[in-house]
Every structure is written in C-alpha cells, then in structure tokens.
Amino acid sequence: MKCVYKEVSSLDKKCYDSYHLSEDLLMEHAALGLKNALPKNAKSILIVAGPGNNGADGIALSRMIVGDVKVSLYLPYGAKSEMAKLQLKRAERVGVDIIDTLHVADVTVDALFGSGLSKPLDEKAIEIIQELNNSTGYKIACDMPTGIDMEGKIKEVAFSADITITMGALKEALCSDDAKDFTGKIKCVDLGVSHKLYEEDCKTYLLEKKDMKLPHRKFKNCHKGNFGHLSVVAGKKQGAGVITAKAAYAFGAGLVTVIENEPYTVPYELMSSTTLPHNNTAVCIGMGLGNQFDDDCLSKFLLRHDLPILIDADLFYRDILVEVLDKKNNLVFTPHPKEFASLLKMTNLAEVSVQEIQENRFKYIRLFNKKYPKVVLVLKGANTLIAYEGKVYIQRFGSNVLSKGGSGDVLGGLIGALLAQNYEPLEAAITGTLAHAFSAKSFKKNSYALTPEELIEGVKCL
Secondary structure (H helix, E strand, C coil): CEEEECCCHHHHHHHHHHHCCCHHHHHHHHHHHHHHHCCCCCCEEEEEECCCHHHHHHHHHHHHHECCEEEEEECCCCCCCHHHHHHHHHHHHCCCEEECCCCCCCEEEEECCCCCCCCCCCHHHHHHHHHHHHCCCEEEEECCCCCECCCCCECCCCCCCCEEEEECCEEHHHHCCCCHHHHCEEEEECCCCCHHHHCCCCCEEECCHHHCCCCCCCCCCCCHHHHCEEEEECCCCHHHHHHHHHHHHHCCCCEEEEECCCCCCCCCCCEEECCCCCCCCEEEECCCCCCCCCHHHHHHHHCCCCCCEEECHHHHHCCHHHHHHHHCCCEEECCCHHHHHHHHHHCCCCCCCHHHHHHCHHHHHHHHHHHCCCCEEEECCCCEEEEECCEEEEECCCCHHHCCCCHHHHHHHHHHHHHHCCCCHHHHHHHHHHHHHHHHHCCCCCCCCCCHHHHHHHHHCC
16 A cells, blocks of 8 residues: 655755755656656657746746657746746756647646645636637646636546656545546656655555455365354345345355245255354444344344444435444445435534535544544545544545446445454455456446446455
8 A cells, every 4th residue: 555645845855955865856856767667659749838837847847858759839828937937947958848728749748736736717717628628639738627626626627637646745636536537547756756755654555456455265274164254234125235245255255145034935055043143353334234123133233242234225214323433443444425414414413415524524424533533434435435443545446347236235345254254344345345346447338238236246355
C-alpha cells in the first residue's frame, strides 16, 4: 500500500529545509516525470500552462522536449509566479513555439491548475477545458486534472486525462469518487529524493494488488473444519443471503449455513438451519433481511456470542445496531452511501443526504471511525473506503460492471468467508474488497452484463 496525503506542500518544504533542494530542482524532476510519460510515437505535443507553479512544470517540459518533437506552448493567463516567469525565459531562449490559440496535437498536457486549486474556474478556463476534452489525442494531467479541487470535488468541469502524473506523493483528492472519471491512470513521480525520504507518516493509504492475501491452503493434512463455518442470516429476500453464502463457499469457507425462520431449499453445497450451529466461526447478516426478524430474535445472532460479524444492507436501518456497536467487537460494516446516511443518523453523528456523503466521503468515514475506531467500516462506492483505528484505506480498482444488484451480497460473502477462516477484520475487509474488484476487472463481456454468479466464478480464478 502507498501513502496518500491531503496536501504535499509541507513535504516539499522538508526538501528545501532538510535536504537543501531548491524549488527549481524539484520542478526539473516534475517536468522529467511528465516527459517520461509522453508516448514514444508522439509527433506533436500541446502544453496548456497556467500562471503558477503547475504551469511552470509544463513550461519546463516544453523546454526539455523542443527539438525532439513539435511542441506548442499555450499560456492563456501568462506567467505570474516567479518560477513560471523563470521557466518561460528559459523556454523562449531555446525556441519553444508559444501560441495564441489552441490546436489539435497528438498529445495534450494539462498544466493549468494542479492540486492547489482553491476557487472555482473562471469562464475562460471552463472553455479551455471543454475544448481540450473534445479534442482527440492522448491526454496527460500535470499533478491533478484541472477542475478537481483540493477536496476532490468538481464544481464546473474537469480535464479528462488518460494519465495523471502527480508530483512527490499521492493526493487524497485524486481518490475521490468524482475524480475517478477524470484522472485516468495515476502515476506518482519523485522530486529528487526517494519516496521514502520525501514522505512522512501517514494515516491514509492506497491499496495495491499485492495487499490481497488470498486464502490459499498450505497444508495437505486438513479437513473442512480447519477452514471455518460461516452462517449467513437470510431474510425476506432470500436470494441475497444465498448469493452471500455461495460467495463465501467459493472463497474458502469450509462450511456455510444459511439461517432462516424455517429451513428451506438451498444449493446442494450449502446447509440450512433455524439457529446458529455450535461450531460457527463467523456470521453475515443484513443482506435482504427486511422485517423477517424482530429485535429479540436478532439479538441471538448479534449479541449472544463472541463471533466476528459482518453487517450489511437492511440492518443499517434497525435500532438494535446501536446496542451492537456499544457491546460488540470484531465487527465489519459494509454500507453503501444511503445505508451509511442511516448509520450516521442512528449514531447521532450527522443527519446528511446521500449527496452530502458522496461529496465528503473521507470526512464522514473519519467522523464515524473517530467514535467507533474498533469497527471496520467499508464504505462502498466507485472507490471503496475502509476505515479502522484512525486510518483510511482506499481501494480504487472497482469498476462500473459492479453496479448491479447482488454485487454487494457477493462482497459480504467474500469478507465473511475470511472472517470465518480467522482473518482479522481489517485484513478480511482489505482482501475481500480487492478480490471483489479484481474478479470484476477480469470480466470480459459487456460492461452491463455481469451477474453475481460470474463474479463468484471470477473469484475462483484469482
């Protein structure tokens, strides 16, 4: 996993103060990072540079590549920062072509406004970004696509990049749900020292594929009881519980039982019961629950044992959840934004709309985590956020193929299976969400066609 920061100006300052690196030297490395991202076969490069230091990075790039490729530099606001003025003098001396109007090129580099954007774009900037977005060719954003502010919000429009070259360290704003359609691939480049020297302790992390610890079986002398027994409490919509149970069975749980008021027919590999089995090792509850159980009955599944529990869906609207939060450990919550809004209201933390949550996902997941640090909260979305003990983990591998009913039930089963196999709750949430995402990424059919069964099949092939 990689560190993510709200801002990096303090890290830049450390380079100046502790390592005696100049602002100029950091900028040269930033421009070199942009240069290395240019496609090898590009014959023409258009650089749109702003008046500040983000623009200065782009101006420095123009000087580095002039003579090797046709490069045009567009400065709609001139050069205003000291570094921008200096870089412009250098670019002019080596003969960079400075243009007055936009034109189409093989590659467009957006260096208008980076991570320091703190006010709405003016009409000129909006028109420029719209024209760039409508143009053909490969698109590169310098540090952050113009139009994404420091909170990861997009108020008017944003540059739609194929790749974002971000400087020094990863920024939290790049990991917002709103930003996901505009950043493209994100690559972080160093600024003259290794990332280990540049970065400091952090509390927010971007997950990588290598953080996924699949439940591969190491020993040959084993039996089904070695791999846990998960109970899935099924409710009014029984299909949701069965999907969860099937996902758990495919992800290594040795035994899976579906719990209902009355036993009913389940797939042959699963079991059914009206009570928790004596050898149970974890519980999943909430998916498709409806009003099937009253609070007294729910307490049997939630409060009268010490098993790890994954809680999802309908249970986020039941008041008994507050008692569970006060009395239980080993909890994993997997709400989508609407369910999270109910959870925040229920716990007297905030009464906000789904839109407010979506615009401030980091804010509200941290608000909940501050009050309940021992609960692993998995907030589903375009980028899934996981919070535990003051830290936030970002899983950005999810794709739009998952926007189907049943996808969340599969995720619950994956995490529940790992809980049953004695994974720690945080470890189960990280591996479960990654497995869920990479299964979806491997889906080769149309983006609208994924079914829960195919998602489960994909998990089997990781």
